Amino acid sequence: MASVIPGKALAPKALVAELSRPGPYPVLRGELALVGLPGVVFTPESGAGLPAVAFGHDWLQPAARYLGLLRHLASWGIVAAAPDTQRGPFGSHRALAHDLRTALEVCSGVRLGGTARGAAVSVDPGRLGVAGHGMGAGSAVLAAAVPAADTQVQAVGEPYWEVGRGVAVQAVATVALTDTRPSAVEAARAVHLPGLHLAFGKDLVSPPAAGAELLDTAWAGESSLRTLKKATHLGLLEGRHWSDVLLDGKGENATRTLVRALLTGFLLHRLNGDGRYAAAFDGGVKGTEVRTSEAGHRLED
Template identity: 75%
Template structure:
């Protein structure tokens, strides 16, 4: 089996699939979706953006996932200063419902793409990472108004039956959410990969990813990219750069692309050759396994 270093080098490059782009707005949800040009019963991930940032800053990451055969959808909602983590979590679940229930794309030259509803994942950056945890912990049909202080999620067998077929969750530079992602993590029994950034002043690992990874109910691994700042994976310039610390870093983005791609291919497609990308040695990172099992 290839080492984690070899896997990261392979998966850091674009994959073999031609990529198409579409708009989630066509079905009433602002956002974007990237898909391989062709494929049946593909895996899919819904990706949540960071606070104040548009989904367009993650197009390179989403396109990369699609080039490896993963349908990647990103809602472009809740972008204001008082954005709701709860509503973004709902939008992430809606995005998964949409891509897994309709055929995507398709032209006179080729058939449309389909997603396997048993191969779904959630991921996000910063605020979007916290929303992904909430989305994984809460049943998709939960829309009632909660009493003050009541948790947003549920635990036990009922949650497992109602969360659809989400198989894995990945967080990147997670910032704490309201409701609490740390508390919600106790109800997530799925494999989780938590990527933290060592020089993150917005969501330091000790305050963001670490407590969530430790509270995670399922298999949980935290990897810290030592020289990365909070905005390491975004692209281009945006006015939010004046508010959030850090800057884009192509090296960090390439590493995260590889880690996320390998994690998703392993857990959604069952590609065991990428298993070591989760907890193996990768240059420039530290890794800590909080809870392991045969599915990590």
């Protein structure tokens, strides 16, 4: 686990103001296709022992609709990778979960970037997270429910259990989750990790009561459910895509800004041990409602 970084915790308003802006690090972009997995990866220009997150896309969506989010995370020192797979109408949720773990294995197993004049970036295999939007959020939960190969426990009748790819996930974040096959809600009962779950209050594709609230209730570890009251299902997305006519909502600057700040703060807090950003998990943020719980103990805020 990451060591705790000393410093006074930021108030929620100050946290959002700070983390909604780009971070201090220049950013590089690479292609996961170079190692056989379609997708993109963003890294700070340099750094050693960095945290990393693999981000899953929503149904039908290309990874290109999340580039601003990925770049933002990298600007704050977090390596961010997004597989561009399983984009068809019948994309496999289990396969996308597998690809998220593969992306983490790539990021933590090789040195990224670097030139003759500059050092490559390295990722600490003890600082790995998974996240996603919609279908990708469900796949992120499935990925987190899979134990690493050296810690596998096979349970009869648990279809989401399978041998991991040698990575140990430390934190999970979901955005406007839609349930998957196998069920992410059922898989959550086996995820004993910190989980940040962002629900969108005006989401007609996956209303909070049908997605994130059920997930939060089932979550085995410490959990935070935060509802962005005015956000729609597509609020996080960037640019336009033909699938917009099939889904409710539209891209929203306010939603993208708030999600970037909260997700960045959660990952810095949980993967870097930076207590200054704890309010991303449980603080009262304007325009949202938050419910937090310790493992097995539901608390209301």
